[in-house]
Structures are given as structure tokens and as C-alpha cells.
Amino acid sequence: MTNRFEPGHGRPDPALSAIMSERRQLINLAYRLLGSLADAEDVVQETYARWYAMPRRQRDAIASPGGWLTTVASRICLNLLGSARARRERYVGEWIPEPLPERREWTDGVTADPADRITLDESVNMAFLVVLESMTPAERVAFILHDVFRYSFAEVAEIVGRTPAACRQLASSARRRIRASQAPATPTTAQAGIVRDFKRAWEAKDVSALIGLLDPDATVIADGGGLVGAVLRPIAGRERIARAYLDVARIAPDLTLLERTVNGQPGLIAQQHGITVTVFAFRIAGDRITNIWAVRNPEKLRPWTAG
Structure with missing residues (x-):
């Protein structure tokens, strides 16, 4: 200073x-x-x-x-x-x-x-x-x-x-x-393992593995702020979520997924050409993912983006 x-x-x-x-x-x-x-x-x-x-x-x-x-x-x-x-x-x-x-x-x-x-x-x-x-x-x-x-x-x-x-x-x-x-506390190491398994299942396009990691009533909320493409309403249900992420993998095959700490907890980021385009935060109860928050609004990604 x-x-x-x-x-x-x-x-x-x-x-x-x-x-x-x-x-x-x-x-x-x-x-x-x-x-x-x-x-x-x-x-x-x-x-x-x-x-x-x-x-x-x-x-x-x-x-x-x-x-x-x-x-x-x-x-x-x-x-x-x-x-x-x-x-x-x-x-x-x-x-x-x-x-x-x-x-x-x-x-x-x-x-x-x-x-x-x-x-x-x-x-x-x-x-x-x-x-x-x-x-x-x-x-x-x-x-x-x-x-x-x-x-x-x-x-x-x-x-x-x-x-x-x-x-x-x-x-x-x-x-x-x-x-x-509040959900029952899940140790950070266990959360990190579940997030890692989600990443690997997504990369492998393994719909069964994705479904197995998600709570039956899981939800996904995405925030694009009208500046980039994002679903406008929550996606509910593990089958719909799993298939939605497989669609993303097909539409954007050049995405690179990286494990990162998001707001103090295990999360993921997606990069294209070295630039962070989405940050994923997770809520985990027991051994299942109950919530995924996907932030895509570029105005909210400044600390994650080189520039």
C-alpha cells in the first residue's frame, strides 16, 4: 500500500x-x-x-x-x-x-x-x-x-x-x-473425492457414474447474467442433470476441467483456451451431490481469469 x-x-x-x-x-x-x-x-x-x-x-x-x-x-x-x-x-x-x-x-x-x-x-x-x-x-x-x-x-x-x-x-x-x-457435515477430503469422481465421470461421458454421484433430488443453477449462454431455470433431478452435462461435453469438447477451491470448499472450474469460463460450487450431503452452482457470468469471474 x-x-x-x-x-x-x-x-x-x-x-x-x-x-x-x-x-x-x-x-x-x-x-x-x-x-x-x-x-x-x-x-x-x-x-x-x-x-x-x-x-x-x-x-x-x-x-x-x-x-x-x-x-x-x-x-x-x-x-x-x-x-x-x-x-x-x-x-x-x-x-x-x-x-x-x-x-x-x-x-x-x-x-x-x-x-x-x-x-x-x-x-x-x-x-x-x-x-x-x-x-x-x-x-x-x-x-x-x-x-x-x-x-x-x-x-x-x-x-x-x-x-x-x-x-x-x-x-x-x-x-x-x-x-x-444445513446438510450433515461431510469431511473436506470426502467432498474433494466426490467432486473428483464427478469430474472424471463427466470427462468420460459416463452417465451412470454421474447419476450415481447425484442425489435423486439434486438441482443445478447456472448464472450467465444474460452475457453468456446458461440455462435460465434450475435443472432438477439427477437423470436430467447427468444428461445436461453430457450435452455440454458434446457441445464444448474443448473444455478443460480443473479441481479448485471455490469459496473454501472443493469445486471445479472449466477453461477454454486457458481462460476460466465457468466456476462450479457444490453442496454435498453424505456421499451425494445435492446442489451445483455454475457461475458463467464473466463479470463474476475476474479473480479466476488472466488479464
């Missing part, structure tokens, strides 16, 4: 290091709230713009700059979540949260600053983010701030403009949604 200087002064802002050290926390918070790295980056940029728009004396009077930044970023996210529903009604096809690679797999030059990288844990796996999408904006903010980032309900109340008791209820409601959606 290069030094920034306070306008009108010939020396660095003495509070700069403390202020900029919050950047990673803000990126992590905003991504979990919005499900979009691009939107999270915009939120953090706007948050810092508001900080530096204040007179120096007013900034110096703030006892907890980190708390101020978190409050402002959270409120911006809350406003964005309120308008996101209307935007997604106009979205072409299904909307899936933006997938993230493992830290060491980030493409050089796309997110060069380590402070911009997301900490990968269970609160960013794709199944978790998809459930968050079903929550109200207030539920989502209260839950993420309290359960994930460990803010007290009094602090959450100040951010969302509700009472602590109301925020406690919001987080409790969100928690019930999460519990209702």
Missing part, C-alpha cells in the same frame, strides 16, 4: 495505518453481506471516501475509527441490499453469489493487494451465501454482524437503527434459516 498524504500537509496522515488496516475487515464484511466482490470493493471505496470527506478535526474526534468505518460500510450495504431485490428481478436468469478462489489461487494482477482478499471460512461457502440471499436485508446484516463478526446486539442496533431486542430476533430468525438448510 503506498503512503497517502493528508491534503494540504507535507507529511503522512498519522492515523492512516490504523484506518487502512481496517480495509480487509471491511472487504470481508461487505462481501458476506452482498455476495459480490465487486460491490464489496465499491462499498469500501465509498466508506473511505466519506471518511476523508470529513474535516480533519472531525475525524480526530472519532474515538473508534474502525467502528465508524464498520458502521458506515454496514449501512451502505443495508441500503444496497434493499435495492438489490429490485435489481435482481431484472437480472437475466438466476443470480448466484460471486465465487472466490483460494487465496493462493488468486490471479496475479486482479486483486494484488492482500488486504482486498477474502478470508475463506464456512461463512463464505456457496450454500451459506445462497441461504443468506433468502433473508431480509435486516436479518442478513444482524446475523452477519453478530454471529460472524461478533458485534454485540447493542452495536448492531446502532448500525441498523433498531432496538437490541429486535436485532436479537432478526439474528435468531436468520439462524433458523441456516440450520434448516
Whole structure:
């Protein structure tokens, strides 16, 4: 991070290091709230713009700059979540949260600053983010701030403009949604083996093997954003899914499938001519795949694509 200087002064802002050290926390918070790295980056940029728009004396009077930044970023996210529903009604096809690679797999030059990288844990796996999408904006903010980032309900109340008791209820409601959606835990190594078997069966065009790896009620959701080809509605049922993927193999024989970490869990990417064109995230219950999320919207593949 290069030094920034306070306008009108010939020396660095003495509070700069403390202020900029919050950047990673803000990126992590905003991504979990919005499900979009691009939107999270915009939120953090706007948050810092508001900080530096204040007179120096007013900034110096703030006892907890980190708390101020978190409050402002959270409120911006809350406003964005309120308008996101209307935007997604106009979205072409299904909307899936933006997938993230493992830290060491980030493409050089796309997110060069380590402070911009997301900490990968269970609160960013794709199944978790998809459930968050079903929550109200207030539920989502209260839950993420309290359960994930460990803010007290009094602090959450100040951010969302509700009472602590109301925020406690919001987080409790969100928690019930999460519990209702959770599958029995499958060890990561077992998940990786199932994803690898899926990849091999797909490459071998083995429909029986594909069907055997899928739950009878499995679903596939694809997100092309209207920018590239993708099924506009979910595909349900393992036979239909298996045959759909065999169709893809026939239509695009030059696809290269690679095992990658997607939002902290085993996943796949598909490349054509060395460029990532699809990222696949999986939800696995026991020894069967129950959900596949296929992100094809190129605007959501920046960290995966050389450029």
C-alpha cells in the first residue's frame, strides 16, 4: 500500500495505518453481506471516501475509527441490499453469489493487494451465501454482524437503527434459516473425492457414474447474467442433470476441467483456451451431490481469469 498524504500537509496522515488496516475487515464484511466482490470493493471505496470527506478535526474526534468505518460500510450495504431485490428481478436468469478462489489461487494482477482478499471460512461457502440471499436485508446484516463478526446486539442496533431486542430476533430468525438448510457435515477430503469422481465421470461421458454421484433430488443453477449462454431455470433431478452435462461435453469438447477451491470448499472450474469460463460450487450431503452452482457470468469471474 503506498503512503497517502493528508491534503494540504507535507507529511503522512498519522492515523492512516490504523484506518487502512481496517480495509480487509471491511472487504470481508461487505462481501458476506452482498455476495459480490465487486460491490464489496465499491462499498469500501465509498466508506473511505466519506471518511476523508470529513474535516480533519472531525475525524480526530472519532474515538473508534474502525467502528465508524464498520458502521458506515454496514449501512451502505443495508441500503444496497434493499435495492438489490429490485435489481435482481431484472437480472437475466438466476443470480448466484460471486465465487472466490483460494487465496493462493488468486490471479496475479486482479486483486494484488492482500488486504482486498477474502478470508475463506464456512461463512463464505456457496450454500451459506445462497441461504443468506433468502433473508431480509435486516436479518442478513444482524446475523452477519453478530454471529460472524461478533458485534454485540447493542452495536448492531446502532448500525441498523433498531432496538437490541429486535436485532436479537432478526439474528435468531436468520439462524433458523441456516440450520434448516444445513446438510450433515461431510469431511473436506470426502467432498474433494466426490467432486473428483464427478469430474472424471463427466470427462468420460459416463452417465451412470454421474447419476450415481447425484442425489435423486439434486438441482443445478447456472448464472450467465444474460452475457453468456446458461440455462435460465434450475435443472432438477439427477437423470436430467447427468444428461445436461453430457450435452455440454458434446457441445464444448474443448473444455478443460480443473479441481479448485471455490469459496473454501472443493469445486471445479472449466477453461477454454486457458481462460476460466465457468466456476462450479457444490453442496454435498453424505456421499451425494445435492446442489451445483455454475457461475458463467464473466463479470463474476475476474479473480479466476488472466488479464
